[in-house]
Amino acid sequence: CTTVRLEGGDKPIEVNLNVKIDQEVRVKLDREIEDLIAENPDIF
Amino acid sequence: RGAARFATGRLDFTPAGLQPAALAPVLKGIVGTTTGALAGDIDFAWGPAPEDARSAAAFELFDLTFRGPGVAVSQTAGLTGKIALSSLIPLATAEPQTVSIRRIDIGALPLEDGVVRFALPGDETLRVIEAEFPWFGGRVGAYDAAASLSGGAAFIPLQANEIDLKLVLEFADVDGLSGEGRLNGVLPIRFEGGRARIEGGEFVSAGPGAVRYAGPAAESASAAGEQANVAFSILRDLRYESLRVLVDGPLDGRLNFRMTFEGSGAVPVNEQFVRAPVIYRINLDAALLDLLNQAVLSSDVRRQIELGRQSGQEARDRRE
Amino acid sequence: ASPIIEQAKADCVIGEQADGYLGVVAGAAASDELRREVRAINQQRRAAYERLAERNGVTVEVTAKLAARQLIDRAPSGHCVRDDSGAWIRK
Numbered sequence: 381c382t383t384v385r386l387e388g389g390d391k392p393i394e395v396n397l398n399v400k401i402d403q404e405v406r407v408k409l410d411r412e413i414e415d416l417i418a419e420n421p422d423i424f
Numbered sequence: 425r426g427a428a429r430f431a432t433g434r435l436d437f438t439p440a441g442l443q444p445a446a447l448a449p450v451l452k453g454i455v456g457t458t459t460g461a462l463a464g465d466i467d468f469a470w471g472p473a474p475e476d477a478r479s480a481a482a483f484e485l486f487d488l489t490f491r492g493p494g495v496a497v498s499q500t501a502g503l504t505g506k507i508a509l510s511s512l513i514p515l516a517t518a519e520p521q522t523v524s525i526r527r528i529d530i531g532a533l534p535l536e537d538g539v540v541r542f543a544l545p546g547d548e549t550l551r552v553i554e555a556e557f558p559w560f561g562g563r564v565g566a567y568d569a570a571a572s573l574s575g576g577a578a579f580i581p582l583q584a585n586e587i588d589l590k591l592v593l594e595f596a597d598v599d600g601l602s603g604e605g606r607l608n609g610v611l612p613i614r615f616e617g618g619r620a621r622i623e624g625g626e627f628v629s630a631g632p633g634a635v636r637y638a639g640p641a642a643e644s645a646s647a648a649g650e651q652a653n654v655a656f657s658i659l660r661d662l663r664y665e666s667l668r669v670l671v672d673g674p675l676d677g678r679l680n681f682r683m684t685f686e687g688s689g690a691v692p693v694n695e696q697f698v699r700a701p702v703i704y705r706i707n708l709d710a711a712l713l714d715l716l717n718q719a720v721l722s723s724d725v726r727r728q729i730e731l732g733r734q735s736g737q738e739a740r741d742r743r744e
Numbered sequence: 745a746s747p748i749i750e751q752a753k754a755d756c757v758i759g760e761q762a763d764g765y766l767g768v769v770a771g772a773a774a775s776d777e778l779r780r781e782v783r784a785i786n787q788q789r790r791a792a793y794e795r796l797a798e799r800n801g802v803t804v805e806v807t808a809k810l811a812a813r814q815l816i817d818r819a820p821s822g823h824c825v826r827d828d829s830g831a832w833i834r835k
Contacts, residue, residue, distance in 0.1 A: 391701075392686070392700070392702050392703045393654070393658070393691065393700055393701070393702045394702070394705070395655045395658060395702060395703070395704045396705045397655055397659075397704070397705065397706045397707070398706075398707045399707070399708045399709070399710070400709045400710075408800070409796070409800045409802065409810060410810060412796055412799075412800070413810055413811045414814065416792055416796060416811070417814060417815065420792065422745055422746070423745065423785045423789055424745070424811075424815060445784075449780065450780070452781075452783065452784050453779075453781070453782070453783020453784035453785075453786070454783065456784070456788070456791070491787055491791060494783075494787070495765070495783075495786050495787055495790045498790070498791075531804065532803075617765075617767075618765055618790070674805055676803060676805045677803045677805030677806070678805070711802075
């Protein structure tokens with residue numbers, strides 16, 4: 381069973397919460413970069 | 425022996441017109457597209473011996489705004505004040521100079537309305553005596569930091585004082601997240617290869633505080649299993665005695681935040697809640713940019729929750 | 745880019761890096777004027793990456809690295825490019 385008895389002197393509960401925000405890189409970005417490079421020959 | 429003064433008059437910089445690199449080629453790639461104005465007097469003195477040749481200058485900056493300096497700093501805006509240079513070659517000041525800055529953007533870290541006191545010792549370095557900006561109810565600043573004028577590399581340990589957690593959480597603007605508390609800390613920034621990184625950033629709480637989260641992830645937590653349910657019920661009103669936040673990562677990329685709260689939270693026990701001592705660690709990997717415009721703890725965020733006891737085995741025995 | 749930049753690329757004095765910026769090849773002799781050109785180009789690239797990153801809701805770093813992949817693929821043989829570990833390779 382999962383009842384948890386918590387007396388005063390009990391050890392602290394430890395919680396580890398890992399949050400990872402993934403940026404899904406859209407194909408759109410790849411194409412926009414292609415245009416960026418093509419349109420700015422002086423810096424690429 | 426002779427001397428001459430050259431008054432520049434007011435020089436207005438415009439994107440399509442006059443630019444600083446035209447006046448001083450060495451600035452090319454350091455100071456980018458510039459607006460605002462500059463006026464100054466340059467004094468030359470010369471004589472029979474080479475060491476008689478001297479140059480000095482007094483400049484006034486009018487809301488000077490430019491891309492840079494360098495690549496890591498996206499923009500410096502509203503630089504205003506008077507600067508007296510005791511020598512042009514090498515660039516040097518006789519005593520500290522003070523200018524105000526409306527805003528400086530180091531990647532995603534914007535600092536506004538600051539005042540900078542600096543000196544140019546004449547050895548190709550810039551000595552920042554004090555550069556301080558109001559920040560989240562407190563202030564952040566560099567104190568007695570040095571950077572080389574020519575090379576791109578620099579290490580600036582920013583110090584943050586009296587930071588108000590309530591204002592930080594309001595700025596993060598995460599749905600259902602609030603709290604209060606005071607933090608002090610350091611944000612060491614290394615500039616290298618055109619990029620700025622926080623290395624060993626650390627904030628420590630000054631006195632107790634609390635963090636409360638009742639956003640979407642909390643509501644969906646009970647359905648996500650017992651661990652998530654306990655983790656988010658504690659987070660509904662996590663009161664801490666001590667909070668420590670470690671920050672590392674590139675300012676133009678993803679930062680890693682490791683927060684450790686020591687305090688107490690309400691834990692669900694047989695349909696009612698018992699307040700218990702907790703050690704709550706949040707390891708958050710996010711771009712500063714994301715932190716601002718995405719709900720950090722929103723339900724669709726991939727998260728992994730571990731729930732344990734300091735002595736797991738002992739607690740499990742008690743339960744059987 | 746300007747002749748001074750194109751020539752320096754062809755001679756392996758400068759080259760594309762994995763972080764999306766131009767770099768001086770390790771050990772290569774680069775004039776002050778060339779270094780200033782490279783600095784100015786990198787500043788403008790950074791501005792372009794920032795606009796693109798803002799529009800797509802991703803970080804500047806992600807955008808710059810994606811651009812690097814395309815720039816490195818496109819670099820003709822004989823040019824030098826720098827990989828993630830920092831090593832310069834002649835294509």
